[in-house]
Amino acid sequence: xxxxxxxxxxxxxxxxxxxxxxxxxxxxxxxxxxxxxxxxxxxxxxxxxxxxxxxxxxxxxxxxxxxxxxxxxxxxxxxxxxxxxxxxxxxxxxxxxxxxxxxxxxxxxxxxxxxxxxxxxxxxxxxxxxxxxxxxxxxxxxxxxxxxxxxxxxxxxxxxxxxxxxxxxxxxxxxxxxxxxxxxxxxxxxxxxxxxxxxxxxxxxxxxxxxxxxxxxxxxxxxxxxxxxxxxxxxxxxxxxxxxxxxxxxxxxxxxxxxxxxxxxxxxxxxxxxxxxxxxxxxxxxxxxxxxxxxxxxxxxxxxxxxxxxxxxxxxxxxxxxxxxxxxxxxxxxxxxxxxxx
Amino acid sequence: xxxxxxxxxxxxxxxxxxxxxxxxxxxxxxxxxxxxxxxxxxxxxxxxxxxxxxxxxxxxxxxxxxxxxxxxxxxxxxxxxxxxxxxxxxxxxxxxxxxxxxxxxxxxxxxxxxxxxxxxxxxxxxxxxxxxxxxxxxxxxxxxxxxxxxxxxxxxxxxxxxxxxxxxxxxxxxxxxxxxxxxxxxxxxxxxxxxxxxxxxxxxxxxxxxxxxxxxxxxxxxxxxxxxxxxxxxxxxxxxxxxxxxxxxxxxxxxxxxxxxxxxxxxxxxxxxxxxxxxxxxxxxxxxxxxxxxxxxxxxxx
Amino acid sequence: xxxxxxxxxxxxxxxxxxxxxxxxxxxxxxxxxxxxxxxxxxxxxxxxxxxxxxxxxxxxxxxxxxxxxxxxxxxxxxxxxxxxxxxxxxxxxxxxxxxxxxxxxxxxxxxxxxxxxxxxxxxxxxxxxxxxxxxxxxxxxxxxxxxxxxxxxxxxxxxxxxxxxxxxxxxxxxxxxxxxxxxxxxxxxxxxxxxxxxxxxxxxxxxxxxxxxxxxxxxxxxxxxxxxxxxxxxxxxxxxxxxxxxxxxxxxxxxxxxxxxxxxxxxxxxxxxxxxxxxxxxxxxxxxxxxxxxxxxxxxxxxxxxxxxxxxxxxxxxxxxxxxxxxxxxxxxxx
Numbered sequence: 001x002x003x004x005x006x007x008x009x010x011x012x013x014x015x016x017x018x019x020x021x022x023x024x025x026x027x028x029x030x031x032x033x034x035x036x037x038x039x040x041x042x043x044x045x046x047x048x049x050x051x052x053x054x055x056x057x058x059x060x061x062x063x064x065x066x067x068x069x070x071x072x073x074x075x076x077x078x079x080x081x082x083x084x085x086x087x088x089x090x091x092x093x094x095x096x097x098x099x100x101x102x103x104x105x106x107x108x109x110x111x112x113x114x115x116x117x118x119x120x121x122x123x124x125x126x127x128x129x130x131x132x133x134x135x136x137x138x139x140x141x142x143x144x145x146x147x148x149x150x151x152x153x154x155x156x157x158x159x160x161x162x163x164x165x166x167x168x169x170x171x172x173x174x175x176x177x178x179x180x181x182x183x184x185x186x187x188x189x190x191x192x193x194x195x196x197x198x199x200x201x202x203x204x205x206x207x208x209x210x211x212x213x214x215x216x217x218x219x220x221x222x223x224x225x226x227x228x229x230x231x232x233x234x235x236x237x238x239x240x241x242x243x244x245x246x247x248x249x250x251x252x253x254x255x256x257x258x259x260x261x262x263x264x265x266x267x268x269x270x271x272x273x274x275x276x277x278x279x280x281x282x283x284x285x286x287x288x289x290x291x292x293x294x295x296x297x298x299x300x301x302x303x304x305x306x307x308x309x310x311x312x313x314x315x316x317x318x319x320x321x322x323x324x325x326x327x328x329x330x331x332x333x334x335x336x337x338x339x340x341x342x
Numbered sequence: 343x344x345x346x347x348x349x350x351x352x353x354x355x356x357x358x359x360x361x362x363x364x365x366x367x368x369x370x371x372x373x374x375x376x377x378x379x380x381x382x383x384x385x386x387x388x389x390x391x392x393x394x395x396x397x398x399x400x401x402x403x404x405x406x407x408x409x410x411x412x413x414x415x416x417x418x419x420x421x422x423x424x425x426x427x428x429x430x431x432x433x434x435x436x437x438x439x440x441x442x443x444x445x446x447x448x449x450x451x452x453x454x455x456x457x458x459x460x461x462x463x464x465x466x467x468x469x470x471x472x473x474x475x476x477x478x479x480x481x482x483x484x485x486x487x488x489x490x491x492x493x494x495x496x497x498x499x500x501x502x503x504x505x506x507x508x509x510x511x512x513x514x515x516x517x518x519x520x521x522x523x524x525x526x527x528x529x530x531x532x533x534x535x536x537x538x539x540x541x542x543x544x545x546x547x548x549x550x551x552x553x554x555x556x557x558x559x560x561x562x563x564x565x566x567x568x569x570x571x572x573x574x575x576x577x578x579x580x581x582x583x584x585x586x587x588x589x590x591x592x593x594x595x596x597x598x599x600x601x602x603x604x605x606x607x608x609x610x611x612x613x614x615x616x617x618x619x620x621x622x623x624x625x626x627x628x629x630x631x632x633x634x635x636x637x638x639x640x641x642x643x644x
Numbered sequence: 645x646x647x648x649x650x651x652x653x654x655x656x657x658x659x660x661x662x663x664x665x666x667x668x669x670x671x672x673x674x675x676x677x678x679x680x681x682x683x684x685x686x687x688x689x690x691x692x693x694x695x696x697x698x699x700x701x702x703x704x705x706x707x708x709x710x711x712x713x714x715x716x717x718x719x720x721x722x723x724x725x726x727x728x729x730x731x732x733x734x735x736x737x738x739x740x741x742x743x744x745x746x747x748x749x750x751x752x753x754x755x756x757x758x759x760x761x762x763x764x765x766x767x768x769x770x771x772x773x774x775x776x777x778x779x780x781x782x783x784x785x786x787x788x789x790x791x792x793x794x795x796x797x798x799x800x801x802x803x804x805x806x807x808x809x810x811x812x813x814x815x816x817x818x819x820x821x822x823x824x825x826x827x828x829x830x831x832x833x834x835x836x837x838x839x840x841x842x843x844x845x846x847x848x849x850x851x852x853x854x855x856x857x858x859x860x861x862x863x864x865x866x867x868x869x870x871x872x873x874x875x876x877x878x879x880x881x882x883x884x885x886x887x888x889x890x891x892x893x894x895x896x897x898x899x900x901x902x903x904x905x906x907x908x909x910x911x912x913x914x915x916x917x918x919x920x921x922x923x924x925x926x927x928x929x930x931x932x933x934x935x936x937x938x939x940x941x942x943x944x945x946x947x948x949x950x951x952x953x954x955x956x957x958x959x960x961x962x963x964x965x966x967x968x969x970x971x972x973x974x975x976x977x978x979x
Binding site for chain 2: 731732
Binding site for chain 1: 835859886
C-alpha cells in the first residue's frame with residue numbers, strides 16, 4: 001500500500017477576478033521509503049500542491065476536488081477530512097514539512113532551542129528534559145554541534161546550518177513522510193552537496209518517504225526514485241528518474257532537460273524553451289503547453305491531453321504526440337537529452 | 343500603433359486626457375468604500391467652504407432677540423450669543439481655516455521634500471547639518487512654540503499664519519522623507535540611473551520621488567489636518583486676533599460666552615466641532631485609499 | 645593583446661562594527677574586447693564586490709582599476725564620464741532592477757535623451773524599438789507601454805540589458821543576472837549576452853555561483869574561481885572543468901549536483917578536511933583555504949600566501965602545491 005495516494009487533487013486560489021486554477025487534477029502515489037521529486041518552474045503549482053498536502057495552504061486557497069489518502073499501519077485516512085485535532089497530529093507526527101531556510105522560516109527573535117521547545121510543545125511533548133534529549137539527538141543526526149546551535153539565534157547560523165536545523169525539527173516526531181520545499185535553492189555548491197548527502201544518509205537510516213519540490217533538476221537526479229514534472233498546474237509526466245532523464249516523453253520535460261547544461265561531460269545542444277508560462281487565469285483551450293511546443297498539432301489545441309502510460313505502465317505522460325517525441329530523441333541510451341538532440 | 347500612442351497628442355486627446363484619468367480615478371475609488379466616503383466628504387466641505395459662500399448672503403447682524411435659539415427651520419443649527427445664525431457661520435467659517443491649512447501643509451511638505459531629499463542624496467556634512475537643525479526643531483514642543491510665536495508675532499494675514507504653521511511642522515516629515523530617500527537610493531534602478539549618468543535632477547524627480555507619490559500625498563493630507571488643529575487651537579486660545587468668523591473663532595466665542603452651560607446653545611459649540619471633525623475624518627479616510635491608487639500594479643486592476 | 649579593462653592587484657575592505665573585512669584581496673584580472681568570461685564562487689567569496697569594482701561603483705581600497713590603460717580613479721571630467729558609460733551593470737533581481745512607476749519606453753528613452761542619442765519622441769521611439777528587437781523582445785510594440793509588473797522575470801532582464809545598451813557600453817558586468825530567472829529560459833538570456841559579445845564586441849563578465857551556467861556561458865572563454873576574496877584559479881573553461889588545478893575548484897566541480905543521474909551518482913567527491921568556512925573577520929594565515937585543503941602542507945600553506953601564477957596551458961592558479969606539481973619547477977617554493 002502506498003504511504004500517500006493523491007487522486008485528482010485540484011486547488012484554486014480565490015482572487016477578486018475569479019478563481020485561479022493553481023493545481024489541476026493531480027494524481028500520484030508514494031510508496032514507503034520512496035523519494036518523489038516534483039519538478040516545476042514558477043507558476044507550475046508545485047508549491048501550492050506541496051503545501052496543500054499537509055493542508056497548510058494560506059487563506060484564499062480552496063481545495064476544489066480530490067483526495068489525499070494517507071496510510072499507516074494498514075489504516076487509510078483522507079487528509080482532507082481530518083478535523084483540527086487530528087490534523088495537528090497528522091502534521092509533524094506523520095508528515096512534516098521542511099521549508100526553505102533562506103526564506104525566513106525561523107522566528108528571528110527566539111533561539112533555536114526555543115524553536116525546538118515550541119515545536120515540541122505544539123505537538124504534545126511537554127517535558128523539557130525529554131525535549132532537550134531529543135533535540136540533542138536530532139542535531140547530532142544532522143551533524144550539528146548542539147552546544148553551539150541550541151543557544152544561537154537564527155541569524156547567527158549559516159544557510160546550510162539553518163537548513164539542517166529545519167530538517168532536524170521535521171524529524172522530531174519520526175514522521176513517515178517528509179516534504180521539502182526547495183531544499184537546496186539559494187545554498188552554495190558545497191553546502192548543497194552536504195545537504196544532499198545528509199538527506200541520503202537520513203533516508204537510509206530512518207527509512208522515511210520523501211517528497212521534495214524544486215525547479216532544480218540536478219537534485220532530482222541525485223535523490224529521487226521517481227519524478228513528476230508539472231506545468232500550469234497539471235502533472236505532465238510521471239516516471240522513475242532514469243526514464244525521466246534519459247527517455248522523457250512529454251515535450252515540456254524534454255525542453256526542461258535540454259535547458260540545463262552540465263558541468264562534466266559534453267554540453268550537447270542546450271536550448272531554452274521559447275515563450276513564457278501561461279496566465280493561469282486565461283489558460284488556452286487544449287494542452288496548456290501547446291503554444292510553446294515544437295511538436296504541437298491541431299489536435300493538441302482541441303482538448304487537454306490525459307495522463308496516459310507511455311513506454312511502461314509506470315511511466316505516464318500527458319501528450320498525444322509522445323511517440324513522436326520518442327522518435328525525435330532517437331536512442332534510449334543513458335545519455336542526456338541535450339546530447340541526443342545535438 | 344505604438345507610434346500613435348507616443349506621437350503628439352491631439353487637442354481632443356489633451357482635453358480628454360484629464361477627464362479620462364478622473365474617471366479611472368473615480369472607478370478605483372469606488373472599489374475602496376472608505377476612500378470614497380472620504381473623497382465625498384472632502385468634496386462636500388470644499389464646496390461648502392469655497393462655493394457656498396458665493397451663493398449665500400453673509401448674515402452679520404446681531405439680533406439680540408434671538409440669542410441661543412434652538413434649531414428651527416429658520417435656524418437649522420440654532421443661533422449664537424448674538425442671535426446670528428450658526429449654520430451661516432459654519433458655511434462661511436471653513437474658508438479661512440482650510441485655506442490656511444492647505445497653504446501651511448504646502449509650505450511644510452515642500453520644505454521637507456526639498457531638504458530631506460538633498461540631505462539623503464548628497465550626504466556627508468550637508469546631511470549632518472540638515473539633520474542637526476531638524477532634530478533641534480523636532481524637539482521643540484510644537485504647541486508651546488506655536489503659542490509663543492503667535493503671541494509675539496500676532497499674525498493678522500492668513501498667509502503669514504500659514505507660513506508660521508508650515509515652518510513649525512516640517513521637521514518630522516523631513517526625517518521621514520530623508521529615510522525613504524535613503525532607502526530608495528540603494529535600489530537597483532537608482533543605481534542603474536547613476537551608472538547611466540542620468541543626472542541628479544532626473545534621479546530625484548523621475549526615479550525617487552515618483553515612487554514616493556503616495557507617501558508624499560498621504561503626508562500632505564496629514565499635514566493639512568495638523569495645520570487645521572493648530573489653527574483651531576490658537577484661535578480657541580485667543581492668540582490670534584479674532585476678526586472675521588471661522589470655526590475656530592466660533593469655538594472661542596462659544597466657550598467664552600458660556601455656550602457650554604445652556605442646553606439651547608449646545609449646537610453653537612457642537613457645530614464647529616463637528617465640522618472640523620468631519621473634515622479631518624474625510625481627509626484621513628481619503629488618504630487611506632491613496633496608497634492603493636498610486637500603486638501602478640493595482641491601478642491595472644481598477 | 646592589450647586589455648580593455650583591468651583590475652591590477654585590487655583590494656577592497658569594509659569597516660563593520662565587528663571589525664574590518666577584506667572582501668577582495670589583491671585580485672588581478674585583465675579582459676580583452678569582446679571577451680565572455682565568468683567569475684564563480686560561493687557566497688562571501690567577493691565576486692559581487694569584484695563586479696562592482698569593475699564598474700566603478702565601488703572604489704578600490706588598494707590597487708588600480710585600468711580602463712584603456714588609464715587609471716580610472718585618477719581620471720576626471722569627460723574621460724571619467726566616458727568610462728562610466730562604457731561599463732554597465734545588469735542586476736540580479738529582475739523585480740528590483742526597473743523603476744515600477746515608469747514604462748519600458750520611459751526607462752529606455754531617458755538615457756537616450758540624456759546622452760543626445762535622440763532628440764525627439766519619434767527618434768526615441770525608433771531607437772527603443774530597435775533596442776527591444778535586439779534583446780529579442782519582439783514585436784517591440786507589445787512591450788513599449790508596459791510597466792515592469794506586467795512583464796515576466798526574463799522579459800525584465802532583457803529590458804535591463806537593453807537599458808545597459810542605450811549608452812553603447814564596451815563592458816557589461818552581469819551580476820547573477822540569470823539566477824532569479826526560470827531555469828528554462830536562462831539559456832536564451834545567456835545566448836543573448838553571448839551574441840552581444842560576439843557580434844558587437846562587448847566584453848561580458850558574468851558573475852555566478854552556478855557552475856553549470858558558468859560552463860555554458862564561458863565555454864569558449866575563461867572562468868575565474870574566487871575564494872574568500874582571492875582569485876584562486878583563472879583558466880579556460882574546458883581545462884577547468886576537466887582538470888581543475890586548485891583543490892577548491894576540484895572540490896566544487898566534484899560537489900556540484902548534475903542533471904544526469906548516472907554522472908551525478910557516480911561522481912567521486914573531493915573530501916575536504918573541514919566544512920567550516922572561515923569568517924572574513926579572521927582569515928587563516930597563509931593560504932586561506934589551507935584548513936580545508938586535502939593537499940595542504942604544514943609549514944608552507946599555512947605560512948605563505950600563494951600568488952596567482954601561470955601554469956602550462958595559459959592558466960593561472962594560486963596554490964603552492966599545484967604550481968609545483970604542474971610546472972615541475974625545482975625552484976618552486978617547498979615547505
